[in-house]
Amino acid sequence: MRIYDLATAEQDFIAEVAARSHQDVRTCYQCGNCTAGCPYTFVYDYSVSQIMRLIQLGQQETVLRSKSIWLCGSCQSCTTRCPNRIDVAKIMDVCRHMARERGYATEREVKLFADSFLRSVERHGRAFELGLMVDYVLHSGKVFTDLDLAPTALARRKLPFQPHPIVGRDQVERIFQRFRQGGAHA
Amino acid sequence: MRIGVFICHCGSNIAGTVDVRAVAQAAKGFADVVYASDTMYACSEPGQEGIIQAVREHNLDGVVVASCTPRMHEPTFRRTVERAGLNRYCFEMANIREHVSWIGKDTERNTIKATELVRMAVEKLRRNRPLTPKRFDVTKRVLVVGGGVAGIQAALDCAEGGQEVVLVEREQSIGGKMAKLDKTFPTIDCSSCVLGPKMVDVAQHPKITLHTMAEVESVSGYVGNFQVTIRKKARFVDWEKCTGCGLCMEKCPSRKAPDPFNEYLCTAPTINIPFPQAIPKKAAINPETCIMKQKGKCGLCAKICPVKCIDFDQQDELVTVDVGAIVVATGYDLFDWHKYPQYGQGRYPDVITSLQYERLLSASGPTGGHIKRPSDGKEPKTVVFIQCVGSRDRSVDRPYCSGFCCMYTAKQAILTKDHIPDSQSYVFYMDIRSPGKAYDEFTRRAMEEYGAQYVRGRVAMIYPKGDQLIVRGADTLAGTQVEVAADLVVLAVGVEAARGAAVLGEKLRVVPDQYGFFVESHPKLRPVETNTAGVFLAGACQGPKDIPASVAQGSAAAAKVLALLVKDQLESDPQVSRVTPARCVGCGKCVQTCPFGAIKLVEDRFGNPKAEVVETVCQGCGICTVTCPQGAIQLEHFTDNQILAEVQALCPPRIRVNYAS
Amino acid sequence: MPKVAYYPGCSGQGTSLEYERSTRAVCQAVGLELVDVPDWSCCGSSPAHMVNHVLSAALSARNLDLAHSLGMEVVATPCPSCLTNLRNAAVEMEDEGFRSKVNALLDRPYTGAVDPQSVLQVLVEQVGVDEVARRVTKPLTGLRVACYYGCIMNRPPERMRFDDHENPMAMDRLMEAIGLEVAPFPLKVECCGASFGVPRGDIVMRLSGKLLDAARGLGVDAMVTACPLCQMNLDLRQRQINAALHERFRIPVFYYTQLLGLALDVPRQELGLDRLCVDPRLALGKIKAPAPVQ
């Protein structure tokens, strides 16, 4: 087990999470309600209330390298039921942002799928499902992903072969470009 | 005037952020100040002696102490100056602790502020007059509102102390919540066995007059002389005659009346005695469900009653009593857990409250003391208790701890095992609060001896599966989610102010805190007194309290009442309004506005109407002073001149301009 | 006649085409006019807000702006995921600081105050359950269903401000209005596994499996959803779930608009019942006055 030296709490990290999420992490009193309701606990390495605690303790590395922040489904159960009205799901989101910015990807496939999705949107203006699946398979190397579903999906005409390009495609593309150029610090 | 000024260090409480010497030095320059010094602890014995010495040595006739809030030590120092031979109203305080040193850290600013507050006090004092209190007679009778265990204790102790007691209870029987409990922690003795005899004592005590199904309608007067009107609700049974035989209950065909005593777990006959040990043991009719009252026929009870005491035409009755003191003991009510939609909001009959569970455990309850769950009457084998429901939860505006639910949950877990040996209890908790004598040992027994499984974490949701309820919570010690399939879920619902407390508080001029509990005069030093002289608090109406604490407070309030009523006469506060007849034009405006009816119009010897204040009735609010168009009625020590002088001390006039310029 | 802007969402072009089309058909049948947001683009879905909130809001804001240019105050979307993004963007942009960051990413700054709502909300609040019931020509009696709302349509309540967040009833009431028997489904707002189907299928197997299990426990003939992602996880992936959990679920999963369409006697080809993966014919056969399939 990891032993934390309490004196090494990274205050900057605590402050950054608080500032970016607009949540006061100190108000968490570890009741566990978020964990109690979180449907994803079974795949987490740290339960969501433990993530909250680790943030309070300023344990940046443990939090940002955890699997949990990638596996959170943003289902809002934690936020809805927190007795201290903490928007926990938003904190999970913010941790994900920070992990990404530091180049971490503890759950590689989750990250790659999001990347593929956004690439698809950037390219076509809308998500093109077949295209993004192909993109994802190429990037992740997971060739067998959902291959079993392909016949059904195709038979039910669920995956059109053509994207639906839109006129304002380049407007969307520019959103991404400006974002990458650092147009948004949040 | 020859004024002395004393600046208190309060150890480092004041001196830490106020340069007390500089303040004293500055005070020497104020008008009429002939002596100024600083002192380590003004309220301590040497501190007070120092003041007395200075008064004598410097021939002072007025004293200013700059220290803590006057709400704390004004009476102390008034006594001090009196001991020094001055009139006790030739004294003023400047609050340089709560309002200065404790709220700011900047010594320079604090020192300036403290100096100005001292100047203000000096300016006020310069306009003080010596005052002498009047004396008035005390009514030797006490009103106790609320007949829970706290009210019962207060009533019995007052009666034993020789005072007449009027006990007013809203419900049909006294006993409060304790009467509904099965056993009580930390000893697991039977609730009705310990409370029952006390209830009987109330009924039999010659000095106690009991009014149940009654509420306080209005209150007027002041300490020593309250006039109280009590509304006794129509019960449609002549209680003078009713013997409590219960024949009517057996015969009444309308048996679906709500049963608040059993926490609505079952229904009751429309004419009912709520429980066998009820005091008074008298029947009453619920007019909502009575066939006679609703449809004009039936009357079976009237036919069967052997003493013919049914009276369908009975009306509410108003009773007036004069009392010298009032004890408020209105207890608490339970948080409405339906505000938690994740616990089913009443969709699942087997999710019940702790108090409902007490009724299921109680031999006098709807199941005769056998634990049967509401949905199908089956005996539950797995019982889940959830603590802090409606407590310590900001999202439902209940951030406080309800104090005794940890303890009664442990009790209920123990009793569950007693009743059903092959059962398993689970208790979801956040912390265990068991600070009383033998309390923690008790909760440990629940775990160690009775095998209750304690799980540290809240419960996020309850949902049905088959005929069970899946309780999904967290075990934060194990760091993960847990689930358990329960046959019965008991919510340890939190405590909140008794319904109607706000209205009663208004009548008694007792202030509720932001959650509706009545505020005591001082949280440490005057826990059963209120800011309204002669009105005392006992039990859970002041904040969550278990039975031992409620009883202790009942006795404490009684001691305060007895100390008050032992006096034949009381002194009235002479800081009251006074009329200058020469100015008064007799317009009567003040008479109309005085909330206490303390002013009357009298004729002077020329037959002109003039206002006159009844000194013992005036409460010193000063509303009349503002109302009077002539400035003829002035509140002593808060006169227009004095307040304007204080304003002037803080804001010296800075404009010296003429219209001409 | 009530009229709102309409944002179909990307999945309506592919995996949930039948939801999209039945939604349009039903709205037409009950007299709710949908005005398409012209040249709408993707809201970014969950991937965007997992990357950055400003980026996510900007992708939504472009669409809010287009809706605004239609002069419409409400934009309705059938997809709860789109709804969450659009609404988060709309609410967070009430903060000027945030809005300016978002606008910095856009060609044209968004200045409007369009309120995004679900089509379900618009149907219940602007058309009304009674009005829908009044227009029913083929009541679907004999069928017992469980309504599943998904995790984000009503949560968090301060943000979504529609229906009860633990026990929403909007869909239940609509389904009852068209003659269905609605079982009280206890897991109405439990997450189905969301968009983890592709990268972490195991999560969906477990979470959606729980939902199917609960529905089976209630003895229902079918489940009803209002979300393309939920529907896909429960329906398209039901075979995968069966394989992973050694189960034999065979529960058809409808979009609520498909059933509404049946009851309102909307042309069958608009409802796309043939696109469901778990064959619904057995269930539909239970309807008392059988509604023929195709």
Next chain:
Amino acid sequence: MSASDSRELRIVGFLCNWCSYGGADTAGVARFAQPTDLRIIRVPCSGRIDPLFIVRALVNGADGVLVSGCHPRDCHYAEGNFYARRRLETLKRFLDATGIDPARFEYTWVSASEGQRWQHVVTEFTRRIHALGPAPLLRHVSDGAWFDAAAPAAAGPACPCHG
């Protein structure tokens, strides 16, 4: 911007003894830090506050005046705060006419247990007064009989705040 960074301004508070003065005490006991500008005058009841006191403070150069009493219905004297409310409402309208910015005057309700609320009220009001800056000199009023201690009688029936 914290108010205490800049020069202190002159703010006068009139507080009723039972509720707000107690609330200010509670805030002190709890060590809730507050700007130091405010000086508190204790009165038995907000109903004792003659609008003239406020006018006088403002005319004499106070930069702000804060009145605080018991919450409506909680008045220790049953109804004093209703009278206060009526008078102070009138005063607000009256101030404008005299050339004093009504924003320099505020009244509020704080109970004895609401230390935190008191801290908030003081901080916010002080911030507001600092935003307004020091009060301008009132050139059109002279220091005549207006300020006499006997003024209430003189201002009496004609004064719109009375009654």
